[in-house]
Amino acid sequence: MTVATTKKPQKRTDEPGWTFLTNHGHVLVCIAQNPDIRITEIADLVGIGERAAHRIISDLAAGGYVIVTKDGRRNLYSVDFSRHLRHPLESDHTIGEIFKALARMRRTS
Numbered sequence: 001m002t003v004a005t006t007k008k009p010q011k012r013t014d015e016p017g018w019t020f021l022t023n024h025g026h027v028l029v030c031i032a033q034n035p036d037i038r039i040t041e042i043a044d045l046v047g048i049g050e051r052a053a054h055r056i057i058s059d060l061a062a063g064g065y066v067i068v069t070k071d072g073r074r075n076l077y078s079v080d081f082s083r084h085l086r087h088p089l090e091s092d093h094t095i096g097e098i099f100k101a102l103a104r105m106r107r108t109s
Contacts, residue, residue, distance in 0.1 A: 031066055031079055035077050065079065
């Protein structure tokens with residue numbers, strides 16, 4: 001799956017203070033777009049603290065969604081796109097399906 005480089009999202013002041021994705025979803029997007037991203041960059045992009053970003057990555061790794069590989073002092077991340085969504089309403093779909101749908105939408109807009 002081809003992914004773009006991560007860029008800092010622009011905040012929109014005309015929108016309400018909620019989003020459709022959770023912080024776990026946002027962290028997963030960051031990792032999918034940039035497998036060698038640093039935790040400080042993830043925290044900055046998502047708008048959370050570094051400890052929260054680290055905790056979320058640990059959750060995603062424990063669930064099998066993210067594989068963490070040490071590369072010297074850095075971590076490299078990979079996403080297992082075959083993993084199913086966790087909520088019973090969507091559990092028959094994979095995260096790969098979500099990413100494919102978002103990629104298609106990006107190409108057509």
